[in-house]
Amino acid sequence: MARYDRETLVRWDRDHLWHPFTQMQAFREEEPLIVSRGEGVYLYDLEGRRYLDGVASLWANLHGHRRRELDEALRAQLEQVAHSTLLGLAHPAAIVLARRLTELAPPGLTKVFFSDDGSTAVEVALKLAFQYWRNRGQNDKRLFLKLSNAYHGDTLGAVSVGGIPLFHEIYRPLLFDTLEAPAPYCYRCRHREDCDLQCLTVLEEQVAAHQQELAAVIIEPLMQGAAGMIPQPPGYLAKVREATRRHGVLLIADEVATGFGRTGRMFACEHENVSPDLMCLAKGLTGGYLPLAATLASDDLYQAFLGDYTEFKAFFHGHTYTGNPLAAAVGLASLDIFVRDRVLEGLAAKIERLSTHLAEMAGHPHVGDVRQLGLMVGLELVQDKAGREPFPVARRVGHRVILEARQLGAILRPLGDTIVLMPPLSITLAELDELCRITFEAIRRGTAAG
Numbered sequence: 001m002a003r004y005d006r007e008t009l010v011r012w013d014r015d016h017l018w019h020p021f022t023q024m025q026a027f028r029e030e031e032p033l034i035v036s037r038g039e040g041v042y043l044y045d046l047e048g049r050r051y052l053d054g055v056a057s058l059w060a061n062l063h064g065h066r067r068r069e070l071d072e073a074l075r076a077q078l079e080q081v082a083h084s085t086l087l088g089l090a091h092p093a094a095i096v097l098a099r100r101l102t103e104l105a106p107p108g109l110t111k112v113f114f115s116d117d118g119s120t121a122v123e124v125a126l127k128l129a130f131q132y133w134r135n136r137g138q139n140d141k142r143l144f145l146k147l148s149n150a151y152h153g154d155t156l157g158a159v160s161v162g163g164i165p166l167f168h169e170i171y172r173p174l175l176f177d178t179l180e181a182p183a184p185y186c187y188r189c190r191h192r193e194d195c196d197l198q199c200l201t202v203l204e205e206q207v208a209a210h211q212q213e214l215a216a217v218i219i220e221p222l223m224q225g226a227a228g229m230i231p232q233p234p235g236y237l238a239k240v241r242e243a244t245r246r247h248g249v250l251l252i253a254d255e256v257a258t259g260f261g262r263t264g265r266m267f268a269c270e271h272e273n274v275s276p277d278l279m280c281l282a283k284g285l286t287g288g289y290l291p292l293a294a295t296l297a298s299d300d301l302y303q304a305f306l307g308d309y310t311e312f313k314a315f316f317h318g319h320t321y322t323g324n325p326l327a328a329a330v331g332l333a334s335l336d337i338f339v340r341d342r343v344l345e346g347l348a349a350k351i352e353r354l355s356t357h358l359a360e361m362a363g364h365p366h367v368g369d370v371r372q373l374g375l376m377v378g379l380e381l382v383q384d385k386a387g388r389e390p391f392p393v394a395r396r397v398g399h400r401v402i403l404e405a406r407q408l409g410a411i412l413r414p415l416g417d418t419i420v421l422m423p424p425l426s427i428t429l430a431e432l433d434e435l436c437r438i439t440f441e442a443i444r445r446g447t448a449a450g
């Protein structure tokens with residue numbers, strides 16, 4: 001690509017580029033950070049200023065930017081073919097990646113349906129669950145149960161099973177009906193002193209009461225990401241699995257954010273020895289290089305779609321770039337890095353170091369709640385710690401903090417007033433120290449009065 005000076009790029013950015021999840025009126029008044037390259041856990045802007053990528057380029061990057069093995073795998077695949085369809089054809093990278101994913105996944109997930117993004121992986125899971133019951137002649141089973149504050153993507157099916165009012169409410173007239181159970185949110189729960197998993201009881205009752213119409217329960221296992229990094233109490237997921245199994249309801253685990261080592265295990269479901277019927281993967285699937293997603297399914301689910309051609313039981317779904325060879329080749333190389341570098345084994349020390357830093361930040365008068373699962377962190381900032389009272393929305397405290405962090409050399413992205421940390425798994429202990437030092441200083445500055 002030809003080189004353009006910063007002034008031109010800034011002007012064209014403001015004139016033409018509509019950024020996702022962004023109020024463009026405010027954005028156009030700020031100086032945009034234009035990333036020109038990356039190396040390891042760092043991103044560099046046009047002037048060569050360095051920023052630690054504290055949210056792994058939106059929760060996707062695993063092994064660092066410009067990772068040699070991934071770059072090489074991409075180039076090698078490029079020497080073969082950039083794209084060929086999976087509709088009626090196969091290619092080696094997709095075949096082998098499907099096999100490798102089923103070997104890594106919780107037991108029972110033996111089939112892989114590729115797509116492009118987390119949202120499409122969720123759409124596929126929803127449609128598979130729905131059609132599964134149709135194909136088996138149980139047409140009443142058409143409802144989905146979701147959790148409050150759930151986030152499963154931005155396409156309309158995924159939005160239907162979303163529970164974040166700010167993102168989802170406006171589209172309500174376009175969405176299909178769902179059941180909703182209250183998600184655990186211990187920091188703001190009125191049962192925090194007498195917790196007996198009351199939230200779970202509601203879910204169990206709903207599953208029991210609606211088993212005739214319920215196709216599936218969909219959940220972000222262990223940690224609701226976009227809700228603000230809100231963890232579920234130990235045992236919760238296993239109990240959800242128990243309830244769904246007992247009442248003949250499918251369980252969809254959306255591991256788009258939690259998958260590929262973020263929680264300290266390859267998949268979050270492993271912490272509770274849970275095998276869902278369907279599992280959605282995306283973000284980290286290619287190490288954060290290219291869009292690729294997968295929906296894993298059980299053999300029982302797959303069997304329900306088999307039949308004579310004229311029965312029309314096939315799954316009529318597929319995107320043009322589904323299982324793209326370049327992306328699949330990089331995904332395979334990413335899985336190789338997990339093995340060769342013993343990535344999961346190396347996480348414990350990083351998780352512990354992060355905990356140490358977070359314990360210190362927890363003492364700050366505006367840090368209300370610190371939530372950590374592996375290398376996924378949410379720091380909920382509040383105006384009044386004792387009363388757990390949020391800052392006024394108009395102060396945009398979360399945004400102020402990340403602008404301070406940017407000045408100090410780290411890229412973060414908040415969820416409201418919750419500061420998220422989710423560094424690449426490859427981050428070193430020294431780099432973690434740097435990220436936490438910057439984050440803490442940015443919190444001090446961003447929450448200071450005035």
Ligand SMILES: *Cc1c(COP(=O)(O)O)cnc(C)c1O
Nearest residue numbers: 117118119151152153225256257
């Ligand atoms: C990001 C995310 C999605 C959506 O993925 P996209 O690739 O952005 O479409 C779905 N589910 C969860 C849990 C996510 O964090």
